[in-house]
Amino acid sequence: MSAEHKKPRYMLVWGGLAVLTAIEVGTAFMVRSALSGFGLSEQTMTMLIVLILIGLALWKALLVALYFMHLKWETRALKWLAAAPLLPATVMVVVVLMEYV
Amino acid sequence: MATHGAQAARFEQTSFAVGDKKLGMWVFLASEVMFFTGLIGSYIILRWGASSSWPAPGEVLNVPITAGNTFLLICSSVAMVKAFASIEEGNQKGLKLWLLATIVMGASFVGVQAYEYTELVHHGFTPASGLYGSTFYAMTGFHGFHVTMGVLCMIWVLGKALRGHYTQENHQGVEVIGLYWHFVDLVWIILFTIVYLI
Numbered sequence: 001m002s003a004e005h006k007k008p009r010y011m012l013v014w015g016g017l018a019v020l021t022a023i024e025v026g027t028a029f030m031v032r033s034a035l036s037g038f039g040l041s042e043q044t045m046t047m048l049i050v051l052i053l054i055g056l057a058l059w060k061a062l063l064v065a066l067y068f069m070h071l072k073w074e075t076r077a078l079k080w081l082a083a084a085p086l087l088p089a090t091v092m093v094v095v096v097l098m099e100y101v
Numbered sequence: 102m103a104t105h106g107a108q109a110a111r112f113e114q115t116s117f118a119v120g121d122k123k124l125g126m127w128v129f130l131a132s133e134v135m136f137f138t139g140l141i142g143s144y145i146i147l148r149w150g151a152s153s154s155w156p157a158p159g160e161v162l163n164v165p166i167t168a169g170n171t172f173l174l175i176c177s178s179v180a181m182v183k184a185f186a187s188i189e190e191g192n193q194k195g196l197k198l199w200l201l202a203t204i205v206m207g208a209s210f211v212g213v214q215a216y217e218y219t220e221l222v223h224h225g226f227t228p229a230s231g232l233y234g235s236t237f238y239a240m241t242g243f244h245g246f247h248v249t250m251g252v253l254c255m256i257w258v259l260g261k262a263l264r265g266h267y268t269q270e271n272h273q274g275v276e277v278i279g280l281y282w283h284f285v286d287l288v289w290i291i292l293f294t295i296v297y298l299i
Contacts, residue, residue: 010186018172027298029158061291077117078118082127085134092139
C-alpha cells in the first residue's frame with residue numbers, strides 16, 4: 001500500500017500548520033489596523049481579510065489531506081475519489097454566495 | 102492473516118488498489134464533505150441574509166482559547182500519523198503510546214469545547230441567541246460530535262492494539278481511523294476560520 005513511499009516529514013507539516021494558524025489569528029485581528037493608512041474602504045478591507053483567511057484555511061486543509069491523509073502517495077483513482085465531492089461542494093457554496101455577493 | 106497476500110493481490114486488480122475498509126472510509130468521507138458543506142451553505146445564507154449585523158470576531162467567542170484548541174487538534178493529528186508510522190515499522194510500543202496521546206488530546210479538545218459552551222451559556226449565549234447562536238452551536242456541535250465519536254473509536258482501536266491485533270503487515274484499522282481523525286481535523290481548520298475569525 002503506502003509502505004514504499006519515503007517517510008513524509010510530519011514535523012515539518014506540523015510546524016507549517018502551527019505557523020499558518022498563528023498567521024490566521026494575526027490576520028483576523030491586526031490586518032485592519034495595519035492597512036488603515038492605505039485608504040481602503042471598509043468593504044474592500046473586509047473582503048481582503050476574508051479572502052486571505054479562506055486562502056490560509058484551504059492551504060492548511062490541503063496540507064492535512066496531502067501529508068497526514070497520505071493522499072500525495074495514493075493512486076490516481078483514489079485521488080479522484082477524494083476530490084470528487086469538492087466539485088458539488090464548490091458549486092453549492094458558489095451558487096449560495098451568488099445570491100448575496 | 103493467511104489470506105492477506107491473496108487479498109493484496111486482489112486489491113491490485115481493482116482500479117483503486119487499496120483495502121476495502123480504506124476505500125469504504127474514503128467514500129464515507131466524501132459524504133461527510135457534503136454534510137459539512139450543507140452546514141456551511143446554510144451558514145452563508147443565514148449570515149449574509151441576516152438583517153441584523155453579525156458580531157465581529159472575538160466579540161462574543163473566545164478566540165485565544167479556541168486557537169489553542171485548534172493547535173491541540175493539529176497536534177493530535179500528528180500523534181495519529183506517528184501511531185500509523187510506528188505500526189508500519191512494526192513498532193507496537195510506538196503504536197500504543199501515540200494512539201494514547203491522540204486519544205488524550207482529542208478528549209481534551211472536547212473538554213475545552215464543553216468548557217467553552219458552559220462559559221457561553223453562563224453569559225447568556227445559547228442556541229436560541231438568534232441566527233448567530235443557532236449557527237454557532239449547530240456547526241461546532243456537529244463537529245464536536247464527530248470528535249467524540251473519533252475518540253470512542255480510537256479507544257476501541259487502542260484496545261485492539263493492546264491485544265496485539267495489529268502487525269506491520271496488517272494494520273488497516275489504524276490507517277482507517279487515522280483517515281477519519283485527520284478529516285475531522287481538516288473540517289475544524291475550515292470551521293475555526295469561518296466561525297471564529299471571519
